[in-house]
Amino acid sequence: MKKILLLSLLSAVLMLNAQINLNIGSTNVGTAPISSFFSYSYVQQIYPKQEINTNAAGNITGLAFYLDSSASINDSSNWTVYLGHTTKTSFTSGTDWIPFSQLTQVFAGTITNNNGKVEISFTTPFAYNNTDNLVVAAKENAPSIDINNFDEVFRVYDHIPYSTLYYKGDNAVVDPASPPGGIRADYKSSVTILGLTPRTTPACPFVVYPVNNAPSVPLSPNIKWFPVSGADSYKVSIGTTPGGTNVINQQVVTATNFSPSTALNPGVNYYLTVTSVSGGVESSGCADVIFKTVPPVPTNDACSGALLASVFPYTYTQSDAISTTNNAGNISVCADAMNDGTWFKFVGDGSQYTIKVTMPSGSAFDPQIGIYSGTCTNLVCVNTVDNGGAAAAETITITTTAGTEYYINVGSYEETTDVAEDTFTITVTKL
The missing domain is CATH 2.60.120 (Jelly Rolls)
Structure with missing residues (x-):
């Protein structure tokens, strides 16, 4: 019995x-x-x-x-x-x-x-x-x-x-x-x-941000995931190797988001793991989410760091996705000018110069070119061009005054976070 x-x-x-x-x-x-x-x-x-x-x-x-x-x-x-x-x-x-x-x-x-x-x-x-x-x-x-x-x-x-x-x-x-x-x-x-028996460990969270293999993630990302049914807390780890914890080591979080207290390094591949905890039992086998942070901010991100073109034709290739400096108070004097972008400069000699910006095939980069004289704290609009949509290239020609310094701002009306899409090449040619 x-x-x-x-x-x-x-x-x-x-x-x-x-x-x-x-x-x-x-x-x-x-x-x-x-x-x-x-x-x-x-x-x-x-x-x-x-x-x-x-x-x-x-x-x-x-x-x-x-x-x-x-x-x-x-x-x-x-x-x-x-x-x-x-x-x-x-x-x-x-x-x-x-x-x-x-x-x-x-x-x-x-x-x-x-x-x-x-x-x-x-x-x-x-x-x-x-x-x-x-x-x-x-x-x-x-x-x-x-x-x-x-x-x-x-x-x-x-x-x-x-x-x-x-x-x-x-x-x-x-x-x-x-x-x-x-x-x-x-x-x-x-x-x-x-009819189904749950595992003895809680489920692994679904990470919402950043997505796996995301490029150009901010240095202080707001990491987010969906809540796990039955979980009372989560653990976040970040490392520079698969499964690594050398940056963040199982930080306990009760919410479903987390931002590192110290900014991450630019241009680095990171490995993120988020696990859930229920009654002291932690989920197992949770996969890494791999992401790469934004590249280092270039020296020509601001007008004061403009790269000098002294030999012509001058050609330079870089990505504008990393531009962060807001220059709106100075460059808004040019119609449709961007309040960010990257900067170049050259000294006029009385000749005509053509400035051309080209993008890779299939790029979503929508370039704008603004040409200025004066100083970085008191820019004067010389000319600007914007075709109003993504194009293979933008070109602008100006007649210079001998001894005058000209600043070139290359901006984008709607920047993406994809470095590959925002790559451009600038060519300055003396006619």
């Missing part, structure tokens, strides 16, 4: 642990897993393997979704639910539905609000492979709507951009084999996945 009781208790504990809760405490609402405020809807959501964080492949036996216990879903209760596998983490457009052929129907019937929870049990479990990401799709088939203060009622949480794709309307039940164009959302349903 005692043996039977112990086995029963063990079975109950295993069943209780065989579920994964993802942000079930969220109070935000959205159009997922269905729309309660439109007659018909079809929604697909992607839950990454990293977020599910199960210890092994296994059978999903059901799902639970969350809402306010007083919410009415009587007219939004006719559901058909599908599950599937995908390598996607997000939807690329409003028509980027995961094909119906990749989905398996796991439920069709009527659901109810059971004290703030909709529980769905599968007659046939779905075999999750724990290799791919999980697709949860649902369509709502009832022709009526639930008012509920003119809003959706199901709880959602913010996550990977465009990880949900939904359609909602009042015309007809959606055919999942050929759904109409939908709307992408940056949230997903708060959900319990039944």
